[in-house]
Amino acid sequence: MDLQDAARRVHLQRSVAFFGAGFSRAATNYNGKSLADAGEFAEALSKAAGEEEILPLRLAAQIYQEKKCQPDIRDVIKTQYRAANISDDQLLIASLPWMQIYTTNYDDVIEVARRKAGLDANSVTVLDRPRDHAGYTAIVHLHGFVERITDSDWESSYALTDRQYAADILSQSGWPERFRSDAAYADSIFFFGYSLADLDIARLLYRDPSLREKTFFVIGANAGRATQLTVAPYGNVIARDISDVGAEFPDAEDVEAARAAPYLASLQELKLDVASQQASRDEIVNFLIKGDVDGAFITRDLVNATHDYYVAREQIGNAAKGLDGGPMRILLHSKLGNGKTCGLMEFAHYCLAEGRRVLAFNGDPDGLPHDIDYITGLGSVDQEKLVVFFEHGFSYASQIKYLIERFPLVSVVLTARSAALQTRVGDLTDAFGEDFEVYDLEGLTEDEARDFDDILYANGLWGSRQGDRLEARLDYITRSCRSDLATVLVDVCRSSDIFRRVRREFAGLDAQPPDIKRSVIVALSAAYSGVRLSVAQLCEVVQSDLFKYGSYQSNEIIREFVDFDRFEVSVRSPAFAKSVLNEVVPDHLILEFVPEILRRLDRLRDASAVYNDLLKALMRFGFIEGILTDEDKERKLVAYFEAIRASGVGINNPQFWLQYAIACMSFEDFVNADSHFTTAFGLASRWGGYDPYQIENHYAKFLLLSRVQTGHWNDYFEALSEANEILQRQVRNFREGFYPYRVAINYLEYVETHHEKFSRDQLDRISDWCAQLIKVSDSAPSAVRKSVYWTRARKALGDTRDYIAEVR
Structure with missing residues (x-):
């Protein structure tokens, strides 16, 4: 994407603007002076405080305030940063239809411009919660806002003095995470008037290659070499002045302006893609062991009636028999690791082969209103051909219900864990009504077990059982593993080259930066919990830029779990994740790191449903019980829940105390379980609507x-x-x-x-x-x-x- 294309696409209202100090320079205050930039403001404060040299702004502001110089620093800000007049270029750029606006500026230039253009100016600071401003454009002042200088705002929303910076209010506010979320969703991201003083803000994006192409830094024609080198890793450098760049943005009525067209935001259309050749052993190993699935190989097997890569499931075939009927309401369920995601891919193949269109939900409910408009524009015949997939369907019961009520001709297929079906079948009834079909993928049939054995045997993945007779291997699948695919895969994982390699590499992690170890444990924990993280979300959780250092990307164990080429966490197999967590990662590391991860997720939970899902998953007894070794397990379980309690994450959460009670019941400590149940009931009674x-x-x-x-x-x-x-x-x-x-x-x-x-x-x-x-x-x-x-x-x-x- 070039600058001209990005500028046109702003009219689709899916772009984000970030305004730095340089953007406001052309405006004048009520004293008729230009709004001071950071350097000018620092100089004025340093001289007024009697300093012999010009101090950095944060120190100059701190000294000025400590010496109680007059006028009060808040009055100085009001005088310096209230805009009386703005330029035409500022009016043009600030009043464009941005999806969201962020700024580190204290001034009200953006607000003055938007009011002059007859637009809303919804201004917020870090004191406001992101979730209260979802769904409409806000002007987010990350370092404070001149129109909201009160005693409380000054202490808790400004980033000016050294003490205020040290408090690091911004990082605790939830807005950095919201900014990254908006950036990931946006068509384009524009930084106007960026300076070196805004370096920390640019780092909010990390060095995510997936964002670089659509990010533009307008730094001015006279920007220094240091500024250019600083911004280059984060996006496209535009060494032009704002007055020059403003001409690139067409009027909304201009023929050059992008026209809103039907598009899909949260739903992704699936296509029939057939692999041209058989999968290699490495591709099969990555699929079976790590869960890195390639749908083209699944389709190849289905088209050719083979099982070189994938075993077709009888239950999916049964579900597909309803394709000739009316709108379908189908639930596929199983325990983790038993093939729900692949089952959806198989079902998609049957739908596409029958001329249906398949749309798969990507987990972002914010984009669904766009997709509702898209489906509304389709005629009834086209709607009848639509099949919409929802993985982890119970998490989106309200959206599914709305979709079905709005479009009764559309077919809906969703997956869920069997445990969720057991506890929340009422949500499904509310969404689907009584007329839905349930298909259980938990358990291989005799034919499926035989086909699966063929794949393992042909690729030498049976480990010590490779030399057994066919009957012995099948007996192991059906009797010892009770035909449970996930159980078989756990055993296969332990015999794999990947598992041995990970064991070897993990042993050397003590010599690596701690970020790598945390990243590995988070990636494995998410995979074992069935929660999919992007690399950007993984960076968010571990608070580390995995793209920043080449040594991170070249680290062997990181590359086992993170695909930097596709910007995704590549390990998705719960069986593999459980095997590594249980047998490779020492229990003391799990007990040390996972409660820390929970504390971080508790802060992130409002930024995305993914973080909230992972938080709930890691807090469950079933998660920690499945990965701790048996030795001294009772003590370790208590230590885990005590660490969560001490962190403050679970202390006010009824679900935490329930999980703690379940843990106590597992080792027959019924007295403490009774106490925890009492606490859970007490908290639940105080939660409205719980x-x-x-x-x-x-x-x-x-x-x-x-x-x-x-x-x-x-x-x-x-x-x-x-x-x-x-x-x-x-x-x-x-x-x-x-x-x-x-x-x-x-x-x-x-x-x-x-x-x-x-x-x-x-x-x-x-x-x-x-x-x-x-x-x-x-x-x-x-x-x-x-x-x-x-x-x-x-x-x-x-x-x-x-x-x-x-x-x-």
Whole structure:
């Protein structure tokens, strides 16, 4: 993209402007003087403070204030930086239809220009929360704003004195992360009046090659060599004055101005791409071990009815049978690592082969309004051909519901983890209604297991089992691994060349900068959690510019997980990530780094849903329990949750205390679990609109297990009554899905253990409770009735009634 094209595209309202001190120089204040730049302001403050030499601005301002020079420094700013007159070029550039505006300037030049043009001037500072200003243009003053100089603003939103800079208010505000997010989404990014004083702001972009092409620094015709060299790594250097560059921006009515055209922002159109040749062993290894999938090889196997790279799934074929019918509502689910993403690619192939259009959601809900407009412009015939994919569908239930209500002819296919389906089937019912199909990808059929063995064997990936007979290998898949693909892949990972290489490289990380070690652990943690990070997001989490130093990009272990050519984190396999975290990364590093990562994610969570998803994932008991080694596991689990508590991240979060309680239950510390449940309930009651169903469900399980596995309590009937009250309420609410049935399975053991402590009347009441649960379960959604938990619970409840009939 060149300057002229970028300037035209501003009229699409998808570009970001950043204004530095040089932009405001042509304006005059109410004293008729030019707005002072940083150097001039520093000189004036230094002389007024009686300094013999001109100090840097931050020091000059600090000394001026400490000496209590008059007028007060805030009055000086008001005098110096209130604009009375602006130039035509400033009016033109500031009033362009920017998506977002950022500035380090204290002055109100941008506001004066936009008001003069009849536009809104929504000015904010670092005291304002980014999420409160999402969806419309804001003028973000990162270092303070002349129209908001009050005692509180001066201390907490200005970056002028040395003390204010030391406080580093900006980095804690959330606006740097918002700036990077806006930059990633923008068509183009313009820096006007950039100077060396703004170097820290330029570094907010990191040296991300994906942003460089669309970033333009207008630094002036007389800019020094140092300024040019400083900005060059971050974008295109435009050594021209603002008055000259302004002519590049056409009027909105000009034929040269870009015209808004239908485009996709959050939805990406998939195409039928067939690989011209068979995948190499390295490509197959990267796919199976690291999860680095190439859809063209999947399509090649499907077209040729082969399985050199990918094993076609029977359940996906079954789902595709509905292509000839009306609009589809389909859910594909499994545990992590069992092929949901590849299953979508397979399903896309069938759709495309039938002449359907497939749009895949990229995880950014901010762009969906644009895509709604796009779909609105299509006729009903074209809408009927559309199939929209949502991975991690439950995270976007409200968007899916809106899409279906708005476009009932559009087909929707989403994926979810089986655990999410168990807990949030009500969200799916709200979005889809009752008319949807559920397909379980959790488990290989006999034919699929045989085809998968062919791939492993042909590429020498079976490790020590490579020499076994076919029957032995298949028996291992079906019996030892219970036909679970993720379990097989964990074993394959341990035997892989990549795994051995990573083990070797990780051992040498102590001699490397700590950023590398943190980056590796974050990349692995995200992959194991099923959360996809871009390289820019990885940089954000570890607070390190991985593009900045060549040594980072050449580091062997970094290159195992980060593809710098495609700007993405390349490790996506939960099986591989779990293997490395469990067997290569020492437990003490996990206990040290992950709570730090959580603290950082807590700050980032409002900037993007990705950070919030990763925060919740890393806080779960299931995450940490799966990667810690067994030795002294109880102590390490407590240390992990205590580290999170001490960081302040979880102290006010009911979900944290629930996960801590679950951890305690795992090693039968029911007394502390009880305390943590109490805390979780207390916090949940103070959160407006918080639904405590997960806390209640696990508490019901706690009540049953704690009275069976310990003798600490003797309220046997009261505990069962309280648990039953929770379950009776939950089975009547579709939103709780499988959860109440998982707990009800424990009724039989509870009654068998304690029946002698119950009176005849109490036994009769328990039998009635079981009958009520069985009766209500008949009305459960079809997705629930197909689950093993529903079947087992009904059997356990029936057996409990039979047992009571025998012993009463």
